[in-house]
Amino acid sequence: MTFSDLRDFISWFNGKNPNARSQARVISGIRAFYRFLLAEGETDDNPASLIESPKLGMKLPEVLSVAEIDSIIEQIDLSRPEGHRNRAIIETLYGCGLRVSELVNLRITDIHYGEGFVTVTGKGNKQRLVPVSSKALKEIDNYRDYRRRLPVIHDENILFLNRRGRKLTRAMIFTIIKDLAARAGIRKNISPHTFRHSFATHLVEGGADLRAVQEMLGHESILTTEIYTHIDRSYLRDTLIMFHPRA
Numbered sequence: 001m002t003f004s005d006l007r008d009f010i011s012w013f014n015g016k017n018p019n020a021r022s023q024a025r026v027i028s029g030i031r032a033f034y035r036f037l038l039a040e041g042e043t044d045d046n047p048a049s050l051i052e053s054p055k056l057g058m059k060l061p062e063v064l065s066v067a068e069i070d071s072i073i074e075q076i077d078l079s080r081p082e083g084h085r086n087r088a089i090i091e092t093l094y095g096c097g098l099r100v101s102e103l104v105n106l107r108i109t110d111i112h113y114g115e116g117f118v119t120v121t122g123k124g125n126k127q128r129l130v131p132v133s134s135k136a137l138k139e140i141d142n143y144r145d146y147r148r149r150l151p152v153i154h155d156e157n158i159l160f161l162n163r164r165g166r167k168l169t170r171a172m173i174f175t176i177i178k179d180l181a182a183r184a185g186i187r188k189n190i191s192p193h194t195f196r197h198s199f200a201t202h203l204v205e206g207g208a209d210l211r212a213v214q215e216m217l218g219h220e221s222i223l224t225t226e227i228y229t230h231i232d233r234s235y236l237r238d239t240l241i242m243f244h245p246r247a
Contacts (some may be wrong), residue, residue: 005047006047006048010026017107019164024053024054025054027053028137031048031049031051032080034049042114052199061194061227062190062196063198063201064194064233066185068186069094069195071184072090072181073090073180073240074086074184075183081146081163082163084139084145084146085160085161086176088143088160089148089160089173089176090136090180091133092132092136092139092140093192093195093196093199094122094199095132095133095199096131096136097216098120098130099123099192099196100170100174100193100197102121102122102172103173104168104170105158106158106160107156108157108159110159111118116133116137118130122218123218128216130216131216140159145160145192151165155167173192174192177192182187196217200225201219201228203222209211209231213228221232225234
């Protein structure tokens with residue numbers, strides 16, 4: 001396989017798939033495959049090193065207002081068995097800025113009521129401590145009263161369970177949120193991650209230090225967190241006025 005072969009393939013693929021992110025994923029896969037071949041001694045040539053990835057524009061995430069989040073929560077019917085659970089899920093997602101994978105794996109022993117923190121296990125099994133609001137803790141306690149009445153519990157330490165006493169799936173969290181948003185009349189394309197974006201955006205809008213937001217989100221690089229300054233342009237202006245000697 002030569003660079004020319006790869007270039008022709010990518011040209012053909014790009015013609016059928018105009019999305020730059022799809023193109024970048026394919027190129028990333030080819031590069032990873034050649035790194036594997038080199039490591040295994042199957043080849044001593046790497047034509048993939050000459051391939052250029054398409055330029056990806058920065059896509060600003062969808063964000064909910066506080067009023068929209070309140071509206072979503074108001075759609076939850078607390079008379080239904082899953083009502084308090086779903087309310088606790090929304091408050092925890094928004095109140096702690098968790099990824100959906102972090103939420104479904106949250107354990108009861110991860111909640112430190114006295115200190116007001118939760119231990120979150122993120123990407124690469126890295127753990128971080130995230131502050132949790134008294135509002136979220138109250139909703140979690142309300143849900144745990146219902147949780148104790150489940151006929152059977154298969155995952156004793158997992159916090160959020162389905163009616164069969166098993167850990168909720170990521171897909172189920174998506175379904176719960178999509179349904180509540182539709183009932184609230186919100187037409188934005190939202191997902192569990194939207195609450196994480198809203199958490200960070202509202203912190204930055206309120207004047208939170210970007211390093212603190214980075215720590216709470218569990219971002220490796222501050223560059224990842226900086227996207228939220230693009231959502232709130234006033235944060236950039238306020239930073240200039242506060243810290244620049246000529247401002």
